[in-house]
Amino acid sequence: MTSISPTTKGQDVGILHPKVLLFSAGIAVSAILGYRIYRRYFKRIRTILDLTPEILEDNQKLYGYVTRVGDGDNFRFYHTPGGWLLGWGWLRHVPLKNKIIMRDETLMIRLCGVDAPERAHFGKPAQPFSEDALEWLRNYVYGRYVTITPYSIDQYKRIVARCQVWKWSGKKDVSAEMLKNGVAIVYEGKANAEFGDCEDWYRRLEKRAKWFKRGVWSLGSKMITPGDFKRVHYRGE
Structure with missing residues (x-):
């Protein structure tokens, strides 16, 4: 045994x-x-497929670098989780020279709550102040670290988000600053529109820019909203 x-x-x-x-x-x-x-909090979000429902539902802030500005109300964003604390900007750097990563591992951000004048597309004419809006946004955020608050994903697979950037005078809401300067208007269509809790504030800023005839509002009665411009020149309505 x-x-x-x-x-x-x-x-x-x-x-x-x-x-x-x-x-x-x-x-x-x-x-x-x-x-x-x-x-x-620390996994880098490379594509919209990495954007979990929890991140959208909780409006979780994402920190990253603006790699390209291609239009007056959207830009390319390279997520740098952890920011400065995890070495981004001093130990780790955004691989700007890697064209594949810049193409495949950056997020397209659509600024929430605003609509910029339409640039020339597909042989269609450009809207007045469209290049001004592009240049303004490029000067304001290109090559800078920003914080975005994602709200949704639109029909073009862009992340509709609030964008904030640090300036010498403090943290600035990019959509709000565009409205102040008259290079964008409050987004007209309610379908897929996202404002967070800023809609009333945005409308007050637009009203003030209109009163002072800034940017697009200097056109007076000739001013056409981006939504109407697209309906006439792109959809033939």
């Missing part, structure tokens, strides 16, 4: 000891929580 040594028996009991089980459970829970924290 085979006998069980006291040492072997003690090892078997030790593995099932409540303290050992509790320690193992603690390790498992810590690993799960650690992964969730990494996924939520």
